[in-house]
Amino acid sequence: MRFETWYKHNFEDRLSGRYITLDHIDPILKSYSRDFEVSSIGISEEGKNISMLRIGTGSKKALAWSQMHGNESTTTKACFDFLKFITQNEQFSEEISAFLNSYSFYLIPMLNPDGAKRYTRENSNMVDLNRDAQDLSQNESKILRQAFHDIEPDLCLNLHDQRTIYGLRTGLPATVSFLAPSADEQRSITASREVAMNHIVRMYNRLEKLIPGQIGRYDDAFNINCVGDTFQMLGVPTILFEAGHFQNDYLREQTRMYIFFALLELFSISQESNRQAVTSAYEKIPENMVNFKDIIISNIRLEDSENSTSLAIQYREIVRNGEIQFIPQLDFIGDLSTFNAHKHIDAQHKTVLVNSQENIKIGEKIITIQDKYDRNNVIYSNNDPFSL
Ligand SMILES: [Zn+2]
Known part of the structure; x- marks a missing residue:
């Protein structure tokens, strides 16, 4: 002590x-x-x-x-x-x-x-x-x-x-x-x-x-x-x-x-x-x-698919103005049941838009994830203070 x-x-x-x-x-x-x-x-x-x-x-x-x-x-x-x-x-x-x-x-x-x-x-x-x-x-x-x-x-x-x-x-x-x-x-x-x-x-x-x-x-x-x-x-x-x-x-x-x-x-x-x-x-x-991801969003529906899946976000670190910025990037889509997350979000089986679009690619920077049918329902946002 x-x-x-x-x-x-x-x-x-x-x-x-x-x-x-x-x-x-x-x-x-x-x-x-x-x-x-x-x-x-x-x-x-x-x-x-x-x-x-x-x-x-x-x-x-x-x-x-x-x-x-x-x-x-x-x-x-x-x-x-x-x-x-x-x-x-x-x-x-x-x-x-x-x-x-x-x-x-x-x-x-x-x-x-x-x-x-x-x-x-x-x-x-x-x-x-x-x-x-x-x-x-x-x-x-x-x-x-x-x-x-x-x-x-x-x-x-x-x-x-x-x-x-x-x-x-x-x-x-x-x-x-x-x-x-x-x-x-x-x-x-x-x-x-x-x-x-x-x-x-x-x-x-x-x-x-x-x-x-x-x-x-x-x-x-x-x-x-x-x-x-x-x-x-x-x-x-x-x-x-x-x-x-x-x-x-x-x-x-x-x-x-x-x-x-x-x-x-x-x-x-x-x-x-x-x-x-x-x-x-x-x-x-x-x-x-x-066995860790920075962020896991579970129970998420992409492109109007029948089944919910999980999505992982990893931060990429870059230097900007003498500080490190943490850029969230799409890391993985699929079964993440064997992984833990430093932050976990439950999307409650909502169908979503990522960066206002239907399609997303691995490696893409994630800015927002919204409920497709209720866009005020923001499931994830890069501005979230938790995500730095
Ligand atoms: Zn080292």
Whole structure:
């Protein structure tokens, strides 16, 4: 509770929303140059600076990188919340000095500044850096590998966001998911994997108390082109973090807090969970499923058909005037009974017009869905404040 209270009043409010670029983090990094070693470790394909912070002087070395995928900014926000936490000295000073004395934490807050600016997963050459671990064809990939070689970390944190389509068997969204990536095709439990699993179990136990049923585990199929799998293969415990959707939190201001708590637990700052975690407990963490749509409209009749069906809408995220806009698009028509929705609408078997027309195509932007025979009855509208 003490940590929650601190967070509510003190998180890094200079960063908010989904669109986080170098312009947002640079001034904050500057302000930390008094507290930590902040260095430039290279430039992106478009010539933007890639920075790394070194926090603490301890013998355990952890290397973390966020925004390897440019449009995945939640963990970046959480890292800056964490920096704010460890630089204050009004509270938790004992825990913080224990962390600073035991860890040297190397943080690359934005590995892909070009993708961040464009709000794309890929870098400026449209290369997915998380599939470039063998080719090392891009500056950003080389910079990360160089840092990995220079630092020789004991632990790596690969920080990402996941889409709103992920959920769990609980019917709840996967707000936070983890993976201890495999080190080989056989998915063996290597020594480094076991270390990663144990850390994950501790973070899972901690978060389960805050968001029960909303924490998942990713599929562990081995892919040598992924950075996490490669580092695990090289014998360094590596953890994939995936920040996901929390109810009504499309801007991921709530999710960032859970990532912050996961970091506190990881670095043993907030010791509230069972320390006796074992690898078998990792297998018990529920697996992530693709079982969510942003919006499902059920019992809807299209083109005067006899039977009602269901329709799914997914948001496409675009940058406009420096903000992310969520554009609703038709995603699927048909049986959606195995899916959950972040918002559910019952069309009560009305025959409808979509965007004032009878015919709609998958991928089309949805502006309104109205009752065909009573147009004042608006079943869905893009102006709905709920749909952002
Ligand atoms: Zn990612």
